[in-house]
Structure formats: structure tokens, C-alpha cells
Amino acid sequence: MALPYTFATQPTGNVPASYLDSNFAAVQIQGTQAIVATGVANTYVATPADALSPSYAAYRNRGFYVSFPANNTGPSTINFSGLGAANIYKISGGSATTSLAANDIIANAPYLLVCNGTDFVITVSSSSVLPQNRLDNVSGAVYQLDVAATTDNAFFADRWLMLTQTASVTPSVLSAPETGYASGIRVTQTQVAAQRFGFQQTVESVNCLDLRSQTVSFSPRVRISNSQAIRYAILAWTGTADTMGASRDTVLDWTSSSYTAGGFFIASNLTVVAVGSSTPSANTWTTLPAISGTCPAGMNNLLVFVWTEGTAAQNVTLDFDYMACNAGGTPYFYEPRPYQQELDICSRYHPVVPWNTATNAGGIYLGQAFSATQALVQIPLDVPSRIPITGVTVTGTSNMNLTNSSGGFITPSSIVFNFSRIKSVALVVIVGAGLTAGNATSLGVANTGTNQKFVFTGAEL
């Protein structure tokens, strides 16, 4: 029906009242009502000015703009005009009757609900407008570093820095630690003497400057073996962006119960945005209550830190399988990123070349001998590093080989960093003898090799 229906074409004479009815009916059909719903989480009530009648069936494919009084925590219903509770569905996975998940509805945000004749469908998923998680590798799925005992101020999983009070602890990987979670990390307090420990991540400046003067929230999902208090914090680095250096160890005094800069935390260039404490039940996965605060205007890096508030006895384990940190006062738990995407992101900070003949990992890298005992070999990086890397740790050198000009293999005695750009690294490979200066060579892994890798350093945060 084209509007206006009658007035433009009948400027004179009486207009039948039925034409007005038709016009109003057309407006009602084509328009939508704006509704501020009431009720409580998951059970909402809508009282539109133009009450729905006599049943939902009369409103099939009709839309309503609705805001809700509270976030939902699971499947939800809405009762329009007292017609009865109707389900609120979303379109997902090829189904238009998918029940809502927690936080699909955000309090006071506008949504378009369309009636399907029986229930309602949110046609715009709330997930498309939610703030993104600022953290990487939130479940520890990317574990390229694969270290054993980890000392204070050392990385153990990609993007995660271990901080310990006195001595090393031992991280390990958890596979499918609970329903709905594909991976996690366990940290075992292996020292006889009890100590505090925790893990920290620093968000790169370019990925958090928009949060200056903004509210940020954080919630870790953890499991501890013995039900002791877990502390967690949002911190802001106000020193030079991405250059924390030794200050990366943000703990000044593990024994302090004053969780302030200059108390528990280092005093310089660090702002404590928020601190929380919670004591989960023993061996129970627990999403710790959200903490939030306003980032300082001078923030250059955002950090999160989770640690044992008191000392942990030997063999206490602290696990995590999700970390939620985003803009706004509510942290959201998202589906994890695809592994390859997460790996690429982590490789910006932790370029690692694993070599394993069993899995065909690694590559063959070309170089040139510049003496009888040394060759310069170029290692291209799959993902450009954040900044040119400044070092490398090489394991399994004895399982690598360097070709000589007659097609033979020479086992390196050492491999040392020389220089780099963000897309490649030049290493010097040293052998006892057998190279010819000026000849080409290549570095590969011997058939027996299973545990070689280059861990490049200097781009981490």
C-alpha cells in the first residue's frame, strides 16, 4: 500500500472515514513501536502503548524496538501486553530458534525484536556490538615457548609472564579442562618453601590507547587446588609506551597487603586501576567477580595480573582457561579465536620456529659461509615481529645440520644471533670445519631431530 493513500489523489470532497482507517492500519503495519521493557534478567515484560491483541499470531513478522532493564544470564522470555511469556531467540548456526546465551542482552541497549507468530527473534546479535577482549591467548592455547620451570619475570605461555615471589614454578598445558573450554594452563608451585606467584599480560600500546580515561573491566576464570584467595588487578603503565623493561616485574613487595603503587606494586609509572580478591572452592572452575575502573589519561599500556594472595604450599596448582578484559564495566566471555589467528597474533610478540621431523615443522633456511667455520643464515619470520627481535634461544643444535659445498652435512656447534629486521633474522651458524667462504649453504634439521626450536626474543611485552 503506497502512502499517502487518499489525500494526494482526492484533494476535494469528503474523504471516507474508512480511508483514514486504512491509512492508520498501513502506518501500524509498516512502523514499529519503541518499548522500554521492565521485569528482571531473563524474564522481561513489555507494555507497548498500542497493546498487542488478541495474540502473538496477529503480529507475525512485526518488529519492536526494545531496550531491557538488565543483562540476561541465559535463555530469556518477554511478555507483551500480558499475552504470556514468549521466548526470545537469536539466529545462530542456521537456526532461528537458538536460545540466548549470557549477555546476549545488554541492559539499556536498543534491540529489534521481530515476532515469529509465537515467539520473538533478536535480529541483530548483540555480540556484533560488544567490546572486544583486549587480551591475547586468553586460554593459553598457544604454547610455543613450552618452558619447564619458570623463574620470576619470565614468559611461560605466549603473551603470559610469570611472576614469582622467591623461586621457579612449573607451567603445563591443560587440554579441554572443562566443558566449553578447549585449553588452559596449569601452574604448579613446585618449591618446598611456600611462595606467592602469578601471571601477567601487557596489552600493546596501539591496542589500548583508546581506553585512556575509559572504564575497563576484567574477570579471570581460574581453578585452584586448595581454595585460597586469588588476587587480580587491572594496571596501567604510564611510562614510555611498550618499553617497560625491568619494570615488567610490577611487584615491589609480595608481602604487602597494600595493593597500591608503592605498596604491593612498583611505584613508578604504574597506576592501579582496580584490584579484586576472591576465594574459589578447591578444584572448582570459577569465574572471579568482575573488577573495573577508569584508566588514567596518561596510560600507555594496559596490564592484567592474577596471583595467589597468600603463599601457596608446594604442589598447589593454579589454573586458568579464560581471561576477559574489555572496555566497559562488564567483562564478556567470547568464543575463542581460531588457533591459527591466535598463533599469528602471538607470533608478533613471540616469533618461534619449531623444528620437528615427526610433524614436518620448521623449514630449510639459506645462507652463505663467510669462513671455514661460520655461515650467515637468514630465518624469515611468518609474522613480522612487533619490533626487530634482539636475541634468540636455540635448543637442539646437535640435531640440526648445515650443508657444505660437496653436499655433506655438518652439525653446528653453536648458533648465535647477529642482526634482524621485523621480517627476518640473521643468525651465525658455527661449525668445527668444512665450510668454504663464499659458498651457499642451508640449515635444516637432521632426521633424528624432534625437539629443536628457535625462540626469538626482544619483541615480547
Next chain:
Amino acid sequence: MTGWKYFNTPFSEPNTVVFRVLGDGAIESCLATRHDVQEWIAQGNTPEPADE
């Protein structure tokens, strides 16, 4: 774990790269300007000279 030792090549300035052998046999090398190397030097240590 050994102490830091300089490693010189024709492609970089002398005494800009150091290396050491870790307890598990891995070889760690980096620019001598890295903060942990500088802290180690500040504690009174000196990298071994590079091989001639």
C-alpha cells in the same frame, strides 16, 4: 649455565652481541644492550671477550 661472552662477526660492531649456554644445553644470544644483560653487568660482571 655459563656467563655471557661476546660474539663478534664481520656483520656487526664488535662487542654488541653476547651469548651463553643454558643449563639444558640451549644457546641463548642477544644484543648486549638487553636489560637483563645490562643488569648483570651492573652487578659487577663482565662478559668474556670474544674469540679471536
